[in-house]
Amino acid sequence: QDWKKMIRQLLLSFLLIQTTLVAARGRGRRHPAVVPPPAKKWLTLNGGEPVVVARGGFSGIAPESSLPAYSTAQQTSLASTILLCDLQLTKDAQGFCQSSLNLQNATTIATAFPDLKPRTYNINGKNVEGFYGVDFLADDLLKNVFLVQSIYSRSPGMDGSYPLLTPYDVVGMQGPPPVLWMNVECCNFVLQYPSFYDGLKLSSSAFIIDTMRDLNPAYISSPEIGFLKGLVGKVNPAKLIFKIPDINEVEPTTKKTYVTLLSDINMIKTFASGIILPKESIWPVDSGRLLLPATSSVSDFHKAGVEVYASGFANDDYLSYNYSYDPTKEYLQFIDNSQFSVDGVITDFPATASESIACLAQNKNAPKIVKALIISDDGASGDYPGSTDLAYQKAIDDGTEIIDCSVQLSKDGTAFCLPSADLIGTTTAASLFMDRSTRIPEIQDKNGIFSFDLTWTEIQSLKPQLASVFDGPLARNPANKNAGKFVTLNEFLDLAKKRAVTGVLINIENAAYLASNKGLDIVGAVTTALSNATLDKQSTQKVLIQSDDSSVLSKFQDIKTYQRVLAIDKDISGSTQETAQEVKKYADAVKVFRNSIVLDYPNPVFMSLNYSNLVEVMHAANISVYVGILRNEFQNFLFDYYADPYVELATLTQKGVDGIVTDYPATANAYMRSPCSNPNANLPYTILPINPGDMFNNLVTAKPPEAAPAVPLLQNADVDDPALPPVAKISAPPPASPSESGSNSLPAPAPKKSRSTKTASNTGLMVAAMVAVLTILSYNSKVY
Ligand SMILES: *[C@@H]1O[C@H](CO)[C@@H](O)[C@H](O)[C@H]1NC(C)=O
Ligand SMILES: *[C@@H]1O[C@H](CO)[C@@H](O)[C@H](O)[C@H]1NC(C)=O
Ligand SMILES: *[C@@H]1O[C@H](CO)[C@@H](O)[C@H](O)[C@H]1NC(C)=O
Ligand SMILES: *[C@@H]1O[C@H](CO)[C@@H](O)[C@H](O)[C@H]1NC(C)=O
Numbered sequence: 001q002d003w004k005k006m007i008r009q010l011l012l013s014f015l016l017i018q019t020t021l022v023a024a025r026g027r028g029r030r031h032p033a034v035v036p037p038p039a040k041k042w043l044t045l046n047g048g049e050p051v052v053v054a055r056g057g058f059s060g061i062a063p064e065s066s067l068p069a070y071s072t073a074q075q076t077s078l079a080s081t082i083l084l085c086d087l088q089l090t091k092d093a094q095g096f097c098q099s100s101l102n103l104q105n106a107t108t109i110a111t112a113f114p115d116l117k118p119r120t121y122n123i124n125g126k127n128v129e130g131f132y133g134v135d136f137l138a139d140d141l142l143k144n145v146f147l148v149q150s151i152y153s154r155s156p157g158m159d160g161s162y163p164l165l166t167p168y169d170v171v172g173m174q175g176p177p178p179v180l181w182m183n184v185e186c187c188n189f190v191l192q193y194p195s196f197y198d199g200l201k202l203s204s205s206a207f208i209i210d211t212m213r214d215l216n217p218a219y220i221s222s223p224e225i226g227f228l229k230g231l232v233g234k235v236n237p238a239k240l241i242f243k244i245p246d247i248n249e250v251e252p253t254t255k256k257t258y259v260t261l262l263s264d265i266n267m268i269k270t271f272a273s274g275i276i277l278p279k280e281s282i283w284p285v286d287s288g289r290l291l292l293p294a295t296s297s298v299s300d301f302h303k304a305g306v307e308v309y310a311s312g313f314a315n316d317d318y319l320s321y322n323y324s325y326d327p328t329k330e331y332l333q334f335i336d337n338s339q340f341s342v343d344g345v346i347t348d349f350p351a352t353a354s355e356s357i358a359c360l361a362q363n364k365n366a367p368k369i370v371k372a373l374i375i376s377d378d379g380a381s382g383d384y385p386g387s388t389d390l391a392y393q394k395a396i397d398d399g400t401e402i403i404d405c406s407v408q409l410s411k412d413g414t415a416f417c418l419p420s421a422d423l424i425g426t427t428t429a430a431s432l433f434m435d436r437s438t439r440i441p442e443i444q445d446k447n448g449i450f451s452f453d454l455t456w457t458e459i460q461s462l463k464p465q466l467a468s469v470f471d472g473p474l475a476r477n478p479a480n481k482n483a484g485k486f487v488t489l490n491e492f493l494d495l496a497k498k499r500a501v502t503g504v505l506i507n508i509e510n511a512a513y514l515a516s517n518k519g520l521d522i523v524g525a526v527t528t529a530l531s532n533a534t535l536d537k538q539s540t541q542k543v544l545i546q547s548d549d550s551s552v553l554s555k556f557q558d559i560k561t562y563q564r565v566l567a568i569d570k571d572i573s574g575s576t577q578e579t580a581q582e583v584k585k586y587a588d589a590v591k592v593f594r595n596s597i598v599l600d601y602p603n604p605v606f607m608s609l610n611y612s613n614l615v616e617v618m619h620a621a622n623i624s625v626y627v628g629i630l631r632n633e634f635q636n637f638l639f640d641y642y643a644d645p646y647v648e649l650a651t652l653t654q655k656g657v658d659g660i661v662t663d664y665p666a667t668a669n670a671y672m673r674s675p676c677s678n679p680n681a682n683l684p685y686t687i688l689p690i691n692p693g694d695m696f697n698n699l700v701t702a703k704p705p706e707a708a709p710a711v712p713l714l715q716n717a718d719v720d721d722p723a724l725p726p727v728a729k730i731s732a733p734p735p736a737s738p739s740e741s742g743s744n745s746l747p748a749p750a751p752k753k754s755r756s757t758k759t760a761s762n763t764g765l766m767v768a769a770m771v772a773v774l775t776i777l778s779y780n781s782k783v784y
């Protein structure tokens with residue numbers, strides 16, 4: 001038997017070489033011997049820091065309970081992170097780690113044994129066909145079966161390469177010995193089939209007891225009271241933990257529902273020193289996905305001296321709207337509220353839990369330590385309809401330094417802020433003014449109802465509308481769908497002065513079209529408003545003028561305090577020095593998409609490829625680089641970022657960008673105030689940037705045929721624009737009617753400008769390919 005173990009260890013350490021590379025250079029991790037930061041006080045049962053429990057390792061990025069999952073968890077998370085193994089037994093009573101009894105979706109078992117027919121078992125009252133570990137000998141399973149990703153929002157790139165692991169493999173991994181948590185759930189299932197494998201229930205506890213000395217788990221949990229009672233006194237010093245899978249399920253030993261059992265804490269104390277509660281039993285969420293007040297469960301159990309672990313955390317879950325899709329906010333709700341802290345969190349993304357505990361908890365009033373500017377994208381447009389009073393107020397409250405207004409004009413010349421000239425999507429115009437819909441190829445391909453075709457009075461009869469970048473369950477908070485009021489440019493500038501923000505960004509689009517086709521002078525409107533607000537004669541507040549049209553920027557070159565920002569509204573893979581000098585003729589800064597700084601593989605890999613040279617080249621020409629739009633929704637991220645907005649922020653800011661443009665300024669602000677954003681601070685935990693290319697090169701085994709990235713460099717032609725046409729004199733334009741629409745019979749047509757692609761092209765590459773996937777995240781209601 002020993003030689004078998006040795007060969008297995010060899011095989012696993014070979015695999016480990018690949019997987020450690022990515023993790024060690026990847027992101028957050030610990031320094032072994034450093035000065036501990038000032039101790040925080042926690043409302044946990046023992047007053048200590050809550051622990052992170054990695055369910056099947058870092059199962060958010062690699063197949064659950066695989067070697068890369070466990071080793072990445074070890075290396076990206078707090079040193080105290082506990083590795084959870086869901087124990088399953090083989091026919092010959094050997095243990096392996098895997099949460100689903102049915103191995104069909106999570107492994108290659110069906111193809112490994114093509115002659116075998118699936119078997120049907122009754123699982124919790126349902127007949128489920130599949131392949132079950134108890135039907136196989138350990139040798140067959142461990143040698144022939146490989147793990148695959150069963151949650152389809154996660155990368156399939158590691159499928160079919162990593163074998164099932166035994167708990168011995170987990171504790172035997174390279175590096176400091178991990179703390180192990182064994183969760184045992186098979187008993188319930190096997191109890192129904194006593195004749196099938198006589199005594200397997202006994203074998204589960206026998207396995208635990210027999211392996212105590214070697215595996216030394218610190219925690220043993222089970223949803224079954226009989227199983228836990230059988231271990232009392234036999235597994236010291238491991239803690240026995242009672243797991244509540246779903247409060248409405250029936251506990252197999254007592255045949256009572258868990259919700260009934262929960263009221264008898266003294267009974268629970270006779271066999272368990274802690275309890276696992278689904279997170280919703282602590283902070284319930286209503287049907288509108290809003291967070292309700294906390295239940296008393298944590299306090300009740302703490303009063304009785306019982307520890308509480310909250311389960312079900314995953315960055316790629318559909319979080320309550322109260323968290324604004326920031327997964328750290330959810331952890332903080334459980335560990336950093338004024339009433340209690342849970343004693344641990346059980347999660348698929350242990351790095352994010354680690355940074356919440358070590359970097360973000362109890363850190364609200366810390367000073368900003370990252371230099372990059374926080375620039376809003378139409379205010380806090382992740383939470384409220386873009387460019388409304390509420391979006392701007394929240395942006396300022398959330399720490400935005402530069403609030404932004406994309407200026408639009410009404411037909412009668414009122415300048416106001418709105419994400420786009422097209423009112424469809426950003427307002428309720430579609431329900432009232434569909435007859436004004438036209439197609440203007442100079443502006444966008446699809447039909448629109450444009451602000452410059454409606455009077456200000458007509459526009460004020462509309463309501464703003466929260467536009468969702470992602471569909472389905474990732475749509476933004478429906479409770480705020482039509483919240484807030486439109487804001488004129490004058491009101492916007494007033495607000496900026498009143499709230500003394502660091503600065504304003506004024507974005508100007510479609511200037512040439514408006515001048516020649518509508519007789520509207522948007523440049524003049526902005527100039528007048530800024531001067532009326534005396535922002536042209538001061539240098540206390542920054543004024544950024546942004547446009548995708550360099551001719552517009554030229555109009556502002558005489559006011560030296562203004563910073564001119566050229567928006568590059570297309571994907572580029574970098575720039576030459578020469579083109580940077582061309583940019584410098586018009587602008588002091590560029591605003592680029594995220595994938596112009598961190599290049600990525602073509603779809604459908606969704607992983608990073610390399611950094612571009614953009615930041616270096618622009619900085620060499622003394623041009624600042626702003627990047628956006630950053631968003632929190634998990635679909636918005638390359639897999640390298642672990643569905644964690646903080647990892648992307650670390651990557652972009654440590655690459656040297658001068659500002660980030662975001663729908664969720666609160667998240668950027670929290671990152672920039674965290675001590676862990678300083679890579680040189682030598683703290684126990686640091687939020688590290690990704691190393692582009694590492695995940696693909698080191699973890700991905702199922703590599704798709706490589707297509708060379710076809711994205712070009714920035715060209716001079718992208719920078720140079722024709723001079724703005726004069727503002728046409730249009731006398732009393734007749735009200736637009738559908739029959740006229742689209743016929744550009746007006747004066748000299750505007751030169752064709754790069755179209756406004758603001759909400760179209762940079763929404764994150766993952767959208768299309770992952771729409772199909774949205775329904776799959778059913779792992780929360782565990783599959784047994
Ligand atoms: C396996 O995947 C299929 C198809 O997505 C799904 O219907 C089934 O519930 C899954 N079974 C398990 C055990 O996860
Ligand atoms: C969640 O958000 C809603 C709406 O803003 C608010 O009413 C509620 O109090 C919040 N819940 C918690 C627990 O803070
Ligand atoms: C100048 O600003 C004030 C207050 O911000 C506003 O009421 C007024 O209409 C503005 N005038 C012009 C010409 O924009
Ligand atoms: C990454 O970019 C750098 C500099 O921009 C270049 O030297 C290097 O070859 C690139 N690596 C890959 C794998 O493309």
Ligand SMILES: *[C@@H]1O[C@H](CO)[C@@H](O)[C@H](O)[C@H]1NC(C)=O
Nearest residue numbers: 563587588589621622623624
């Ligand atoms: C860089 O540009 C800024 C204005 O954006 C200017 O104040 C500064 O002097 C420039 N520095 C160099 C070295 O050219």
